[in-house]
Amino acid sequence: MIKTVLTIDDSRTMRDMLKMALADAGYRVIQAVDGVDGLETLGAQGADVVITDINMPRLDGFGFIEGMRADPNHRSTPVLVLTTESDAAKKQRARDAGATGWIVKPFDPVKLVDAVRRVAA
Amino acid sequence: MNDVSQITAAAVRELIAFRIGEQEFCVDIMAVREIRGWTPATPLPRAPGYMKGVINLRGAVLPIIDLGARFGLNTSEPSERHVIMVAHVGGRMVGLLVDAVSDIIQLTDEAVQPTPDVASEQVKAFVKGIFAIDGRMISLIELDRIIPEPEAEAA
Amino acid sequence: MSDAADPFEAIKVVFFQECDELLGDLEVGLLAIESGAADDETVNAVFRAVHSVKGGAGAFGLDALVRFAHVFETLLDEIRAGRKPCDDVTVKTLLRASDVLADHVAAARGQAAPVDEARSAGLVAEMEILTHGEASTPGAEVTLDDVPEFAPAFAPVMAAAPEADEFGFRPVAFSFAGLGESVAGAAEVAAPAGQTWRIVLRPHARLYANANETGILLRELARLGEMTVDLDASALPDLGDLACEESYLAWTVDLVTDAGEAAIRDVFDFVESDCDLSIRLTEAEPEAGEFDAAPADFDIAALLAMAQAEVAPAPAPVVEPVAPSPSPAPVAVVAPPTSAPTAPAAPAAVTIRVDLDRVDRLINVVGELVIQQAMLAQRVTESGLARSSGVSVGLEDLELLTREIQDSVMAIRAQPVKSVFQRMPRLVREVGEMTGKRVRLVTAGEDTEVDKTVVERLAEPITHMLRNAIDHGLERPEERAAAGKPIEGTVRLAALHRSGRIVIEISDDGKGINRGRVKGIAVARGLIAEEAVLSDDEIDNLIFLPGFSTAETVTDVSGRGVGMDVVRRSIQALGGRISISSVPGKGSTFTLSLPLTLAVLDGMVVTAAEQTLVAPLTAIVESLTPRAQDIHHVGGHDPVIRFRDQFVPLIDVALGMGFRDTPVPPETGVAMVIETEAGARAALLFDAILGQRQVVIKSLETNYQQVEGIAAATILGDGRVALILDVDAIVASWRKKAVRIEAATRPDLKLAS
Secondary structure: OEEEEEEEEOOHHHHHHHHHHHHHHHOOOEEEEOOOHHHHHHHHOOEEEEEEEOOOOOOHHHHHHHHHHHHHHHOOOEEEEEOOOHHHHHHHHHHOOOEEEEEOOOOOHHHHHHHHHHHHH | OOOOOOOOOOOOOEEEHHHHHHHOEEEEEHEEEEEOOOOOEEEOOOOOOEEEEEEEOEEEEEEEEHHHHHHOOOOOOOOOOOOOEEEEEEEEEEEEEEEEEEEEEEEEHOOOOOOOOOOOOOHHHHHHEEEEEOEEEEEEHHHHHOOOOOOOOOO | OOHHHHHHHHHHHHHHHHHHHHHHHHHHHHHHHHHHOOOOHHHHHHHHHHHHHHHHHOOOOOOOHHHHHHHHHHHHHHOOOOOOOOOOHHHHHHHHHHHHHHHHHHEEEEEEEEOHHHHHHHHHHHHHHHHOOOOOOOOHHHHHHHOOOOOOOHHEEEOOOOOOOOOOOOOOOOOOOOOOOOOOOOOOOOOOEEEEEEEEEOOOHHHHOOOHHHHHHHHHHHHEEEEEEEOOOOOOOOOEEEOOOOOOOOOEEEEEEEOOHHHHHOOHHHOHHHEEEEEEEEEOOOOOOOOOOOOOOOHHHHHHHHHOOOOOOOOOOOOOOOOOOOOOOOOOOOOOOOOOOOOOOOOOOOOOOOOOHHHHHHHHHHHHHHHHHHHHHHHHHOOOOOOOHHHHHHHHHHHHHHHHHHHHHHHHEEEEOOOHHHOOHHHHHHEEEEHHOOEEEEEOOOOOOHHHHHOOHHHHHHHHHHHHHHHHHHOOHHHHOOOOOOOOOOEEEEEEEEEEEEEEEEEOOOOOOOHHHHHHHHHOOOOOOOOOOOOOHHHHHHHHOOOOOOOOOOOOOOOOOOHHHHHHHHHHHOOEEEEEEOOOEEEEEEEEEEEOOOOEEEEEEEEOOOOEEEEEEEEEEEEOOOOOHEEEEHHHHHHHHHHHOOOOEEHHHHHOOOOOOOOHHHHHEEEEEEEEEOOOOOEEEEOOEEEEEEEEOOOOOOOOEEEEEEEEEEEEEOOOEEEOOOHHHHHHHHHHHHHHHHHHHHOOOOOOO
C-alpha cells in the first residue's frame, strides 16, 4: 500500500526536494506551507507520516506537532522534524513537543527515506 | 518563374526582383512579408527626402522609404502605380516603395558577382553584388543598409 | 529509479527564484526594524529568510553562500532570542550583510561577478563580533566544520553504487513493496563470526506518545543481524488496572551482528531518552534461546502483522504497541510556543497567473476595437444620419462601452511602482557608502499603479536621479553640520497620480543647484551665450543639455558619461516630461510626469496645412480664435498673442514642422493655448479643430525612430495615420529658433549650439 507523506516547509525549494526524494522512493507526497496549513491539510487529507520544518511563519514546527498530537486522529501519526541545528536542545524540544524523530538539513535523500521508513509502520 | 539551370546543393537563395525606373534589383525573399498597393502616407516633419511618411498597416505604423530616392536615382512622385514591399529589416517593419515587383528568382551564391566599379558610390553602399539572368542585370540589395541608424537627437 | 538530473536542475531554478523573494523579504524586514516599525514577528521573518536561503544553499553545495549565510543566521538567531540587542549599529550591519548575501546568491547563480571577498570577510568579522562580543578571535573564519555536514549533491548520491552502509546493510532496491513482508529475507545474515549483543528495552509512555513503535525498532534491529526477542510482560497489570497510556512491557533482544555498538544505538536514536535502554556485549556464542513467555516458533513477520493490526484493548501479552487512549497526551506539558500563531492573515485577494502575451494581445485587440468604433462613428456622421437616430444613439452607447472595456483591460496591466521602488534602498545605501554621505531614503506612493510597460522603464531614470541627488545634491556630513542641517540627508522618492498622469518626484534636502556654477559651465561649454539673461528656472534646466556635467572628476557614481540629457530622453521616449526646481541651500526636486499608459491618449484632433494632428488634451488650456488686434510681433518678427492678461508666444506648427513654407495670417486659423510640464504657456496655431477623441497610441520608434516634436502616432477613423504632437518639444524648439534669430540679429551674442 502506498504510504502518504505530508511535507510541511515554507521553502518551496525544500518542498520540491523532499517531494523528489520521497516520490522516487515510492511515497505519495502532499504538501503544506506552514503549521496552520499543515494542520488543515492533515485534517482534510490525512497522512501516514509527516515531515515538518521548524521555522515557519504563522505556526512553527513545534506548534504544529503539539496541535497534531492534540488531535485524536493523529496522536500516533509519526512526525519527523527537519532541522539544520544538530544541537541537543533543539532535539529535546522537538521530542517534548511530540516529534517521533528528526532529519538533519541539508538532508541526504537516502537518510531521509531511511528515517521515514524507520517511523512508518 | 525563372529558374537558374543548375541548382546545386550549395546555398540556394530565393529572391524577389523589383524594378525602379529602368533598373532591376532584388532582395532576399525571406525579408519580404507582403506586397501592397500604394496608399498615401502621412508625412513626418523634417524627414529626409527618401522618407515618404508613415502608413497604417493593420494597426501598426509603417514607415515608407522610397528606395529609388534612397539609392540616389531620379524618381517620380508616388502614385497608385507604385508598389509597397513590406519588409522586415533589423527588427523593424518598413515599407519599401518601388515601381513594380517582377518575379521570384532562385540563385546560388556562386552566381553572384561583385559590384563593378562603374556603379555610383551611393548604389554600391547598398548593393551586395550583381548577377545576370536572361540578359538582365540585377543588383542584389543588402536591406540592412537601407534603414539609417536613429540619428542623435538635435540638442 | 528516475533520472534525478533534470528535476534537480529544475529545483535549483526554483531555489534561486525563492532566494529572490527571500532577499526581498529580508530587506523589507530589516528596513522595518531600522525605522522602528518592527515587532517580534518581523525579526522572526528576517531570521527565517536567511535560514531558508542557507538551507537550500546547503543542499546544492553552494559553500561560500552557506558559510556567509550561517554567520548571518547565527547573529539573527541571537537577536530573535533576545540574547543580543538590535540597535542602530547592528541594524546597519545587518542591512549591509543582506546586500552581500544578495551578492553571494547572484554569484552562486553564475549571473554576476564573484563576490567582493574583502567586503564579505569584513561583514563576517563584524557580525561575529556582534554575535560573540569582542572576545572572539579576530578574523576567525567559519570553517566547514562549524557548519553541519553538507549533503553531497543529489545526483551523485542517488547514482552511487550501493555499498554497505552503517547498518552493514547492502541496499538491494528502494522499493518498499516488501515492507510488510518478512524482513528476515531482506536482511543479510550477519557473519557467524559477529558479536552477540544483549539489548534490553523498556519503553516509557512517551515513546508511544511520540508515535514511535517498538515493532519498528525491532524490525530495524533485525536488519543488523540475526536476533531473538524475549518479551517481559511481568509488569502488566490486570485489565481493570490497565492505564492505556502507560507502558508496561519490556523486551530483551539478543542480536548477532558485526555492525558494532554505534549502529545498534543508532536504531534507538529517536527514542533514546524515552526508554530505558541497555546495550551490552555478551559472549561470542549466541546463547541458546531461553524464552520466557514468547512463542517457541518466533516469527518477526507475525510480530509485525500483529503490531500493524488495529489495536484491540486486549490485555494479551503480545508485542503490541499500546496506543494511548484519547485523553490528553501524558507527555510533559510544554509551555505554549513563544511564537504563538498570529491572527490569521487577511484572506488574500484571489489572483490568477496569466501569460503576459495573452494580456498584450487582448490590449491590442481592444485598441483596434477603439479604432473601429471611431471609424464607424465617423462614417455614420458622414452619412448624414441624424444624431437622434437610433443608430447614432446606439453608437454613443457603444463608445461608452468601448471605453469601459478599455479601462478595465488597461487596469489588468497596471502594476504598482513598488517593484521599481524596492530596489532603491539598496542603491541609496551603496551610493551613500561610496560617496561618504549619510543618507536616508523615504518613499511614498509605492502602490501607485502604472502600465507595466512604463514601470519597467522607470528604473533607469530613477536610479540616475537618485545617484545624482546623493552625489551632487547632498552635502558631506561636515558641511551639513556646519549649515545646521541634520547630518543624515534625506532623499524622497514619491509617486502619485495627477491630472491623468503619473508623477514621480525625487527630492533631496541638499544644497540645491548652484546657479552661478551651472551658468558658468554652460557658458564655458558653449551651450549658452555669456550675456544671455535666463530665469532661475531656465538656469536649472540647463543641466538637461547634452554634454553638461558639473562633476570636475568623473566620479564612479554618476559621472559615467550618463548625463541628465540621457535621462530626459529616456523619459521623453515614454511620452513623459521631466523638470527640476531648486532652492539654494534647501534642496532640489526633480519631477517626472508620465502618461499612465503608453497605449491610450485623450486628444484634440486638429488640422494644419492639410495634415491631421493630435494634441494631448492634458496640455490644453483653452482654444481661441485669434484677432488681429490681439497679435503683436516682438522685435518685429516673433508673434505673441494676448491670452487673458498675458502675452504668450504664437507658434505656427505647420511652419515649424515643415508642412508649409510660408506663414499664414493667424486670424485665418485657430490658436490653442497650451501649458508645458514646466508651466510655460504658448499658443499653437492650427488651421482648424476637428474635435476631441480618445486615440490609441502607436509608437513611431518601433519601426522608425523618434522624431522631434512628435510624441507618437495614431490611426484615425479614416484609417490614416495622424501624428501626436509633443507639445513641450515644440515649444522648446521654437524657443531655440527664437534665440537663434535673436542671435543672428545681434552678432555680439554667441550662437546657441
